[in-house]
Amino acid sequence: MPSYHTIADDLRRRITEGEWSVGDRLTAEASLAAHYQVSTPTLRQALLVLQSEGLIEKLHGSGNYVRQPRERLTYDGNRYLLRQQGPLHPKLKVAAYGSTTEASDAIASLLQIDLGSAVSEYVFTSSDERSVASVAHVYVPHQVARFGLPSAALPLQGQDAPQPALSPWGDDIRQMLSDAGVHVVSTIDRITARLPTTEEAKAMRTTAPVLAVERTSYDDAGHIVEGSVLVMPSSRAEAVFCTRARTMELESAG
Amino acid sequence: MPSYHTIADDLRRRITEGEWSVGDRLTAEASLAAHYQVSTPTLRQALLVLQSEGLIEKLHGSGNYVRQPRERLTYDGNRYLLRQQGPLHPKLKVAAYGSTTEASDAIASLLQIDLGSAVSEYVFTSSDERSVASVAHVYVPHQVARFGLPSAALPLQGQDAPQPALSPWGDDIRQMLSDAGVHVVSTIDRITARLPTTEEAKAMRTTAPVLAVERTSYDDAGHIVEGSVLVMPSSRAEAVFCTRARTMELESAG
DNA sequence: CAGTGGTCTAGACCACGAA
DNA sequence: TCGTGGTCTAGACCACTGT
Numbered sequence: 001m002p003s004y005h006t007i008a009d010d011l012r013r014r015i016t017e018g019e020w021s022v023g024d025r026l027t028a029e030a031s032l033a034a035h036y037q038v039s040t041p042t043l044r045q046a047l048l049v050l051q052s053e054g055l056i057e058k059l060h061g062s063g064n065y066v067r068q069p070r071e072r073l074t075y076d077g078n079r080y081l082l083r084q085q086g087p088l089h090p091k092l093k094v095a096a097y098g099s100t101t102e103a104s105d106a107i108a109s110l111l112q113i114d115l116g117s118a119v120s121e122y123v124f125t126s127s128d129e130r131s132v133a134s135v136a137h138v139y140v141p142h143q144v145a146r147f148g149l150p151s152a153a154l155p156l157q158g159q160d161a162p163q164p165a166l167s168p169w170g171d172d173i174r175q176m177l178s179d180a181g182v183h184v185v186s187t188i189d190r191i192t193a194r195l196p197t198t199e200e201a202k203a204m205r206t207t208a209p210v211l212a213v214e215r216t217s218y219d220d221a222g223h224i225v226e227g228s229v230l231v232m233p234s235s236r237a238e239a240v241f242c243t244r245a246r247t248m249e250l251e252s253a254g
Numbered sequence: 255m256p257s258y259h260t261i262a263d264d265l266r267r268r269i270t271e272g273e274w275s276v277g278d279r280l281t282a283e284a285s286l287a288a289h290y291q292v293s294t295p296t297l298r299q300a301l302l303v304l305q306s307e308g309l310i311e312k313l314h315g316s317g318n319y320v321r322q323p324r325e326r327l328t329y330d331g332n333r334y335l336l337r338q339q340g341p342l343h344p345k346l347k348v349a350a351y352g353s354t355t356e357a358s359d360a361i362a363s364l365l366q367i368d369l370g371s372a373v374s375e376y377v378f379t380s381s382d383e384r385s386v387a388s389v390a391h392v393y394v395p396h397q398v399a400r401f402g403l404p405s406a407a408l409p410l411q412g413q414d415a416p417q418p419a420l421s422p423w424g425d426d427i428r429q430m431l432s433d434a435g436v437h438v439v440s441t442i443d444r445i446t447a448r449l450p451t452t453e454e455a456k457a458m459r460t461t462a463p464v465l466a467v468e469r470t471s472y473d474d475a476g477h478i479v480e481g482s483v484l485v486m487p488s489s490r491a492e493a494v495f496c497t498r499a500r501t502m503e504l505e506s507a508g
Numbered sequence: 509c510a511g512t513g514g515t516c517t518a519g520a521c522c523a524c525g526a527a
Numbered sequence: 528t529c530g531t532g533g534t535c536t537a538g539a540c541c542a543c544t545g546t
Contacts, residue, residue, distance in 0.1 A: 001452050002452065002534065004534085005452045028511080029512080029513065030512085030513095040538090041516090044513085048449065052448040052449040053448050060542070061542070061543030061544035061545080062543080062545075063512065063513080064512095072446075077497055082497065183499075185498060185499045186497060186499065187496070189495045190494050191494070192492045193447030193488035194308075194488065195463070209448065209449070211446070234447035238444055240442065240445070241331055241442070241443045242441070243443070243495070244439060244440040256514080257516075282532085284531090293518060294518090295516075295518095295535090312533095313524095314524050314525080315524030315525035315531050316525055316531065317531060318531095318532080461533085
């Protein structure tokens with residue numbers, strides 16, 4: 001058994017047994033390495049395991065902190081289409097911007113359109129004071145529809161009225177599609193995990209694995225009307241899906 | 255930009271530009287490290303990025319091999335409940351075994367039953383010749399039902415007849431529940447990513463992130479009748495979900 | 509500024525696979 | 528057996544945070 005796993009197991013035990021409380025800073029890595037009689041890279045590999053489990057949070061220049069379990073951002077794949085209720089992470093601020101580009105290889109493949117076709121790109125970023133918690137890239141072909149940013153994303157002018165919350169997952173774009181007469185009736189979500197790119201690591205302040213969700217939305221004719229790529233640090237987020245048997249839907253409808 | 259990301263980008267380019275074909279073995283790590291003028295740990299960190307993307311496969315003692323893109327095992331969250339068709343990865347062998355245990359902390363929390371309650375545990379392992387591609391732990395409280403292994407998991411006696419395929423995701427258990435009069439009408443899947451444990455790393459032959467799916471199945475009274483924990487190497491597997499708008503279901507029913 | 513984590517070195521030794 | 532990847536060392540230097 002590799003030494004870093006042994007150390008990770010021991011640190012996990014010490015944390016769950018309450019040696020450090022939620023929010024506490026762990027002993028410095030150098031001291032922990034000395035205590036376990038290993039080199040710092042080895043100790044850091046152990047901390048990486050705990051970070052990927054969401055048990056600790058690493059803050060560069062500050063320390064390693066014990067996190068609240070289940071204090072995770074949730075991507076609810078059913079929320080939009082099934083009109084589910086629930087809090088939308090009020091502590092996170094969501095920023096958005098939009099632009100027009102030509103479909104790259106990846107976008108063309110996602111939307112199943114020709115390379116170089118005109119598409120609108122919307123980027124939603126949710127973050128707290130310190131770091132980014134999710135990034136959503138939403139693409140809509142100009143052939144399908146064309147519009148600006150959702151009103152909730154526009155800066156308020158002088159007013160200090162409560163701003164309607166913006167979804168971190170780009171649901172507002174799907175709502176605008178609906179308002180424009182393009183009705184999303186189904187979506188497919190593909191979920192993988194990978195290590196973050198340089199930019200992602202910098203923005204999310206973590207080198208732990210990220211969850212990557214590729215989402216495509218379909219109208220009643222089966223055409224792809226929207227495609228998205230969502231990225232969230234797996235140590236701070238999870239994806240949730242609910243599936244109901246078709247028979248139940250029919251029974252409740254009849 | 256960290257050096258290992260620069261190297262990962264360059265190696266990704268060299269692979270996609272065809273310097274190595276699918277199935278080819280990359281130059282040995284020591285040589286690559288010399289070529290990029292970095293130490294071996296740094297080069298290995300670059301390879302870890304490519305591995306997490308599913309671009310290469312690391313084989314201990316043999317080498318690093320270029321993988322077919324999109325040659326991934328798929329966990330289809332809708333398959334069982336919506337009776338979807340599709341191939342079930344015929345190249346993978348699925349093995350199963352079952353036992354009876356008392357609910358641990360994690361199992362009790364998953365099934366929302368008392369600590370120490372009797373549960374059946376079924377373990378499904380899918381693998382090719384070399385390594386494990388998925389592990390599914392399926393739990394059924396004895397209060398709900400009690401039965402042995404699915405017939406497809408039992409060894410054939412002398413016969414060489416074609417064995418019905420076993421689902422790597424424990425769908426056979428849900429089918430047996432249904433046969434016993436316990437009907438699963440909805441499931442919730444929670445998906446996270448983390449680094450593998452020692453055993454998982456050994457079985458799956460990878461230290462790249464794994465996708466972990468926590469699944470709970472509900473009957474029409476809203477009781478949890480089954481809980482599962484699925485683990486798959488994210489470099490070799492993805493999870494897919496399809497959501498349909500409720501309105502469409504009602505329209506088609508009326 | 510001091511203290512922290514992030515990256516990296518130039519090796520070493522071990523475990524595994526194929527011949 | 529030999530070449531491969533997996534783990535680890537004992538430092539070094541840099542980047543970031545908070546005082």
